[in-house]
Amino acid sequence: MLARMSILCLALVSLSAPPLAAQQATLPIPGDSARLALAKTLVGLLYPASDSVMAGTMISRIRELSPGIPPAFFDSVVVRTRREMVGIQDSLVPLYAARFSEDDMRVLIAFFGNPLWTRFKLVNNELAAAQVALIQRLVATATDDMMKYMRMRPVPRP
Secondary structure, three states: OHHHHHHHHHHHHHHHOOOHHHHOOOOOOOOOHHHHHHHHHHHHHHOOOHHHHHHHHHHHHHHHHOOOOOHHHHHHHHHHHHHHHHHHHHHHHHHHHHHOOHHHHHHHHHHHOOHHHHHHHHHHHHHHHHHHHHHHHHHHHHHHHHHHHHHHOOOOOO
8 A cells, every 4th residue: 555655646746847858957059039939839839738737637536546645735736736837848948949950840830739639639538548447347357257266266275
């Protein structure tokens, strides 16, 4: 139980902690303000503020599954995640500007700004939830089968 709680806490902290690259010193930016503007647009598409809402929803689900953890802990994680999302985005802008050309960023912006991408992310999240449900049913069935087998053929004890 303690191991599961530790893993849960690490997962929650990782949701609200900035990525390692964002924690490092800002890289020099080869280019000008146009490049930074493109990088800001790209980062906004890749890491929208709505992702912090999704993280809040996920944390709410974890809260339901973890009644022993105080609600105040989860509340603080959600608040921090939402508050820090903008700072994370700002930290990523120079990193993207340093690694992608203006032409590269225009192509990426066209791709990630396409409504089909937004729809894909929504559908993919739904499919991931369906996949989890299917796997849970498979595990439950396999567990039931194993328990039936064990009841029919008791394992001899030494």
